[in-house]
Amino acid sequence: MKVARLHRRIGSIRKDFLHKLSTSLTKTKSRIVVENLHVSGMIKNPRLARSIADAGWGTFLGMLKYKCEWYECQLIEAPRFFASSKLCSNCGEKKIDLTLADRTYHCESCGYTADRDLNASINLVKLSTERSSGINASGDVSLETSSKEELKYTVLSKTV
Numbered sequence: 001m002k003v004a005r006l007h008r009r010i011g012s013i014r015k016d017f018l019h020k021l022s023t024s025l026t027k028t029k030s031r032i033v034v035e036n037l038h039v040s041g042m043i044k045n046p047r048l049a050r051s052i053a054d055a056g057w058g059t060f061l062g063m064l065k066y067k068c069e070w071y072e073c074q075l076i077e078a079p080r081f082f083a084s085s086k087l088c089s090n091c092g093e094k095k096i097d098l099t100l101a102d103r104t105y106h107c108e109s110c111g112y113t114a115d116r117d118l119n120a121s122i123n124l125v126k127l128s129t130e131r132s133s134g135i136n137a138s139g140d141v142s143l144e145t146s147s148k149e150e151l152k153y154t155v156l157s158k159t160v
Contacts (some may be wrong), residue, residue: 007011010049013054014054014064015059018027018056018059018060018063019091021060022067023067024062025064025073026064026067026070026071026073027071027073029073030073030074031073031074031075031076031091031128032068032073032074032075032076033077033078033124033125033127033128034064034075034076034077035077035078035082035084035124036077036078036079036080037080038080039052039058057097059083062109073136076128076131078124078127078129079115082123082127084120084121084123084124085098085105085116085117085119085120085123086098087119087123088105088107088109088110088112088114088119089114089119089122089123089126090110090112091107091109091110091112093108093109095107095108098116101112102116103115103116104116105119121128126135134147
């Protein structure tokens with residue numbers, strides 16, 4: 001009984017957090033970008049399975065979908081095979097040999113260096129701008145009005 005109560009409490013805490021986060025994002029942002037991840041395939045990795053299952057990504061996405069409708073926020077899902085981490089946000093070159101251990105993205109083509117997650121976030125911002133305004137994926141998108149810190153909170157990348 002004690003273990004069951006503990007699991008129920010943990011589940012309630014997780015659900016409360018996801019509700020508060022999704023509500024906060026949908027009330028304060030006009031556009032949210034999420035990646036369509038292959039969660040069932042990721043769970044097959046024994047080192048990541050528990051962490052991925054505990055995160056509740058599917059639940060969070062469901063909450064975002066209906067709350068975006070409530071608060072008139074645009075939700076954009078990046079395609080499953082969109083290489084947000086592997087694309088250079090500066091020149092668009094795709095890096096084939098990027099592993100999970102590589103936390104810094106370095107483009108051999110143009111010399112651009114950035115944190116891997118920040119690079120992916122910028123690529124997702126470009127994708128969302130393309131989807132909502134018709135700019136092609138290789139077109140330049142001005143990010144002068146957004147600081148790097150604002151990008152981290154504006155774009156939901158796989159780090160959230």
